[in-house]
Amino acid sequence: MSTKFTISFSNTPGPIKPFFYIDIYGKKIRTIHAPTYMICAGKIGLNIAVTTFCNSFTLTASSDDNVFDENEELCQLIEGYLRAEIKRNNV
8 A cells, every 4th residue: 555645657668679479370479569557546646657668658547536537638638748749849
């Protein structure tokens, strides 16, 4: 159980290159995303987790409904801001 605090942020760097697996039929399978790691909500009001993977990333938000209940909207705002910054910086 975590100590009491309102917000947390976690950035987990993932691999630079994708993983490849061989299935039971001998077919090569490439991973398309990294698993999303989230801190379990103990007494956390809001948690934002980002996992980078190759040239992409995943963004998740989890929260206590009594503290914050608009996780999807928050992720959309963050994504919109990041897309605007990427465009502004010609990345």
